[in-house]
Amino acid sequence: MPANRFNNFTDYGIGIGLRATHYDHILTRKPVVDWFEIISENFMIDGGRPLHILDQILEQYKVVQHGVSMYFGSAGRPNREHLRRLKDLVKRTGTPWVSDHLCWGSVDGRYTHDLLPMPYTFEAAKLTAHKIREVRDFLEVPVAVENVSSYAEYHVSEMTEWEFLNEVVERADCGILLDVNNIYVSSRNHNFDPLTYITSVPADRVAQIHIAGHSKFQKYILDTHDHPVIDPVWKLYDRAIQRAGHTATLLEWDDSIPTFQEVHDEALKANRFLAATQLGVAV
């Protein structure tokens, strides 16, 4: 189960997000890390320091690309320039799979730079799946879509979020980047049981798992990636790997970033749950 066609039959272990604040530590101390996830858009440039750093990282570590602005769910066609640059980066990194979010964020060529929630309709599922196929065919690597945290729901929705996710990935025949923190955040914002979500996801399509921290406000929770992972999210992670097996796991920490060691130690807490779970057991 952990190595499947959606992560190109790899078995990557526990990784962390590659962030500029840790470059010096990584390049000078060369810590042992299973893999790094990069934000693709940060490296879809023509030259300079970011690509130089990336090339040095690639000499020593495995790297997987994660995007934030493909907007599979936007009604418009994919941006050709975006696709071309993304493919150049795929060739450079040799990423076994690429991921991006199951969301929308651009309209008529104008970008919000946010991960806006989808209306869970059959029309949206069909269009999104078509776009995922188009992107995958162009990039020639497996694509995994990530469930986002959301703060709003639409009247027009015809199904639950997990039903929509299933509809999309079945139609697109693509993988899932299961973000258990996002499931927790959305479950609190929309009053659903996160375990129902976890157990409804097709486990054999899970290519990767995200864990992260978030911020609580009076009336809602915001996905801020600026705290350690809380226990209820670890419990969801535990359930996810019971179903999907030892899947490539990645800790996201994007704001108020602590030292490399603190971030890595937080990610490695996943080992407690992985050790207690038998390899490849699907429930």
Next chain:
Amino acid sequence: MKLAALQKAVARAVMQPLTRNERMRRVGPRGEKMHAYAARYIKPNDRLSSFERLEIYNRQYWFRVLGGLAEDFPGLRAILGGQRFESMCKAYLTECPSRSFTLRNLGAHLEAWLRKNPSWMRDRCELALDMVRLEWADIEAFDGEAKPPLRSEDLHEMDVPNLKLSLQPYVQLLELHYPVDDLLLEVKHGDDTSDFASNAVQERRKRSKVRAVAKLKPAQIFLAVHRLDYSVYFRRIEPEEFALLSALRRGRTIERAIEMAFRRSSVLPADRAAFVQHSFQTWAALGWFCRPDENKRGGKPREKRA
């Protein structure tokens, strides 16, 4: 409702400017009541109304894009002042929302927009425009393309009298009315110091930036914004160097570029050869020349394939 129509309606609300208190406006740009507008598309829950849920995205959008511009244009912010800079950014982004998949390009049209909307710069137009140009050049030099460098053997293959040299795309040439390079370095230095500075320290820093802007006197400078070992540098260059490099970038031959460089030069004719030689040595050492594109190189036409 069709997906495209829903997304247009929601994006319009998400991208509309916030109130002064950073809340979603109660009345939309077309006079619509935003409570009703939000309720048409967004479900309320037991804690938040439709308006409040949509407002989360409206606020996130503006915090993100305004934060991006503040990060990219600290020098312009120092010149305009924090409040005016933020108001200007809101006006700019309302007219020129991002059309790129990356936030890196958010300020790509800022110079052109400011030229059309000079009132934002009050009596500091030239200073502000110089700074915007420098800060954009800084971005372009940071991650611009580096082509394979020119090697001495490349020169052997070229037709010397009509020799054209290509400049690395990341090298940015600027003619400026103010020494904004010094100002930007001062502003950036202030921003780089400890994040844990007290309010008093931050206040002193702010006053120091204001003083630096106030005392800046006009002085024409020529600048090459370039990078070396992956760090960006501002290099002051002579007017003749600027003219010569600009001519080369426009595709002029070396002979023609040199001719253009000394048209209104104060460099004595007897000193010009040494000046040119020294300049080319420096530029070559800095890696500013790249190999010309095969198809632009000229010379012997390639054989046609059958």
